[in-house]
Amino acid sequence: MFDLLIKALKNRDDRTVAQEMGFMALRICILIVVISLCILLFYITMKGFRVVNFEFLTQAPRDGMVKGGIFPAILGTFLLSVGALIFALPTGVLTAVWLTEYAINQKFVRIVRIGINSLAGVPSIVFGLFGLMFFVKFMQFGVSLLSGALVLGILILPTIIGASEEALLTVPKAFKEASLALGATRWETMYKITLPNAISGIITGIILSVGRAAGETAPILMTAATFYTARLPNSLFSKVMALPYHIYALMTEGSKKGQTEIAYGTALVLLLLVLAINSVAIFIRIKARRARKW
Amino acid sequence: MSDDTIVNRITVKDFNAFYGEKHALKNVSIDIPANKIMAMIGPSGCGKSTFLRSINRMNDLIENFKTDGKMMIDGSDVYDRSIDVTQLRRKVGMVFQKPNPFPKTIFENIAYGLRVNRLFKDNKDLQEKIEKSLMEAGVWEEVKDDLDKSAFELSGGQQQRLCIARALVIKPEVILMDEPTASLDPISTAKIEELIQVLKKDYTIVIVTHNMQQAARVADKTAFFMLGELVEYDLTSKMFTKPGKKITEDYITGRFG
Numbered sequence: 001m002f003d004l005l006i007k008a009l010k011n012r013d014d015r016t017v018a019q020e021m022g023f024m025a026l027r028i029c030i031l032i033v034v035i036s037l038c039i040l041l042f043y044i045t046m047k048g049f050r051v052v053n054f055e056f057l058t059q060a061p062r063d064g065m066v067k068g069g070i071f072p073a074i075l076g077t078f079l080l081s082v083g084a085l086i087f088a089l090p091t092g093v094l095t096a097v098w099l100t101e102y103a104i105n106q107k108f109v110r111i112v113r114i115g116i117n118s119l120a121g122v123p124s125i126v127f128g129l130f131g132l133m134f135f136v137k138f139m140q141f142g143v144s145l146l147s148g149a150l151v152l153g154i155l156i157l158p159t160i161i162g163a164s165e166e167a168l169l170t171v172p173k174a175f176k177e178a179s180l181a182l183g184a185t186r187w188e189t190m191y192k193i194t195l196p197n198a199i200s201g202i203i204t205g206i207i208l209s210v211g212r213a214a215g216e217t218a219p220i221l222m223t224a225a226t227f228y229t230a231r232l233p234n235s236l237f238s239k240v241m242a243l244p245y246h247i248y249a250l251m252t253e254g255s256k257k258g259q260t261e262i263a264y265g266t267a268l269v270l271l272l273l274v275l276a277i278n279s280v281a282i283f284i285r286i287k288a289r290r291a292r293k294w
Numbered sequence: 295m296s297d298d299t300i301v302n303r304i305t306v307k308d309f310n311a312f313y314g315e316k317h318a319l320k321n322v323s324i325d326i327p328a329n330k331i332m333a334m335i336g337p338s339g340c341g342k343s344t345f346l347r348s349i350n351r352m353n354d355l356i357e358n359f360k361t362d363g364k365m366m367i368d369g370s371d372v373y374d375r376s377i378d379v380t381q382l383r384r385k386v387g388m389v390f391q392k393p394n395p396f397p398k399t400i401f402e403n404i405a406y407g408l409r410v411n412r413l414f415k416d417n418k419d420l421q422e423k424i425e426k427s428l429m430e431a432g433v434w435e436e437v438k439d440d441l442d443k444s445a446f447e448l449s450g451g452q453q454q455r456l457c458i459a460r461a462l463v464i465k466p467e468v469i470l471m472d473e474p475t476a477s478l479d480p481i482s483t484a485k486i487e488e489l490i491q492v493l494k495k496d497y498t499i500v501i502v503t504h505n506m507q508q509a510a511r512v513a514d515k516t517a518f519f520m521l522g523e524l525v526e527y528d529l530t531s532k533m534f535t536k537p538g539k540k541i542t543e544d545y546i547t548g549r550f551g
Binding site for chain 2: 172180
């Protein structure tokens with residue numbers, strides 16, 4: 001690794017020294033990335049794997065959280081993510097369609113895009129606060145699955161819009177022109193030609209955003225999540241348990257022995273869940289890339 | 295050919311086109327006869343493609359694209375408010391510079407126009423129409439056993455003839471061709487040129503070409519555009535032997551462009 005550099009130093013070959021130093025810097029950066037990821041995965045796994053078993057995944061917590069499992073939190077996270085998707089999927093994809101395919105006034109498009117990008121930059125706790133004021137209080141949805149799902153939906157909108165736009169733009173203009181020239185309307189061209197050819201990219205983006213929604217804590221902190229509920233959610237207005245919030249609560253509330261371990265176990269489950277979701281996205285992307293012919 | 299039997303399919307009078315501030319077509323007046331081939335030649339950026347795409351309003355989606363003047367097909371103004379642009383494009387088919395089949399099967403590529411325009415009665419009718427148009431485009435023998443294969447598996451020349459079949463199947467009156475052989479090899483080009491000759495029996499063909507020999511070979515009339523203006527428009531035989539203007543002669547003989 002160093003031999004080239006040493007040789008160059010010996011030969012007083014400045015240009016090669018500069019190059020080798022540069023490459024060295026790149027290698028160090030890569031190492032930092034890979035090592036931090038490994039440490040994180042290793043640490044969480046070591047700390048958490050002992051509590052993760054079938055019972056942990058399928059039972060409700062008992063005895064003040066230290067016994068039983070985290071099933072309600074898994075279910076809650078699942079419902080919140082699905083709810084967020086039900087709201088954000090059509091809204092986001094159709095917004096992207098409008099931005100890329102319909103809008104002719106590019107100035108207005110730019111303004112909308114700036115808005116979307118700003119939305120992406122809003123800290124998630126601010127989304128939480130907004131959700132509390134708007135959905136929980138003003139709309140009177142209360143602290144509920146509905147409020148949380150809507151806040152998460154808004155949170156992932158920019159991701160979905162961005163991914164969908166990118167996917168729509170990869171569809172060659174020639175396809176759209178061919179369709180229009182055959183007397184298809186712009187709408188027909190959209191759903192018969194453009195969307196089918198962009199769909200795998202859109203799905204990939206959506207799945208990645210679900211992973212994001214599943215892992216967020218701050219937005220649901222004040223809008224949907226509860227530390228413990230005896231019943232599983234039975235309506236849109238139920239409070240729900242959720243994995244990230246469960247971890248937060250276990251580490252900040254109560255002081256029973258074993259809480260930390262369960263928190264790590266929960267973290268491990270959440271991590272695996274998000275990784276699983278992301279690998280589905282990667283799988284779809286690879287398949288789509290192979291199928292693509294243009 | 296005697297001029298008095300000729301019916302004009304497209305009549306253009308003082309037609310102007312603008313991309314924002316850019317004046318892309320300047321007072322173009324031209325009559326395109328029915329069942330003839332009209333070729334447009336001229337250096338890049340001369341407005342010939344803009345003119346072609348103005349006929350079926352493919353430029354509509356470009357921001358700040360504006361036109362004025364008259365662009366009449368069979369007596370009705372293409373840019374009139376009452377014109378349904380999808381109906382217009384049904385009547386005026388288009389073949390593009392690069393073959394652009396859909397990422398679908400050969401069959402579905404042709405079926406697309408019939409489906410969106412609801413131009414078939416039943417499955418049998420659909421299949422017959424597809425077969426007929428592929429024959430018309432001279433590509434049937436090559437693809438008849440592979441109708442369920444992806445159109446991308448065909449060669450470039452076959453793809454272009456497929457695209458021509460796709461345009462023919464909805465029975466347009468006019469076919470616009472934007473440098474249809476620009477991306478093809480000489481043999482495929484020859485096949486397409488032959489095909490164009492056959493097609494003029496039933497269609498009015500307007501073709502943009504960069505290739506002067508092509509215009510000379512296929513076109514009945516040729517229009518020479520430069521800097522957005524129609525410089526000269528005449529029978530091809532006359533344009534290529536006794537052009538009326540010096541600049542046309544210079545372009546045709548390759549002195550510039």
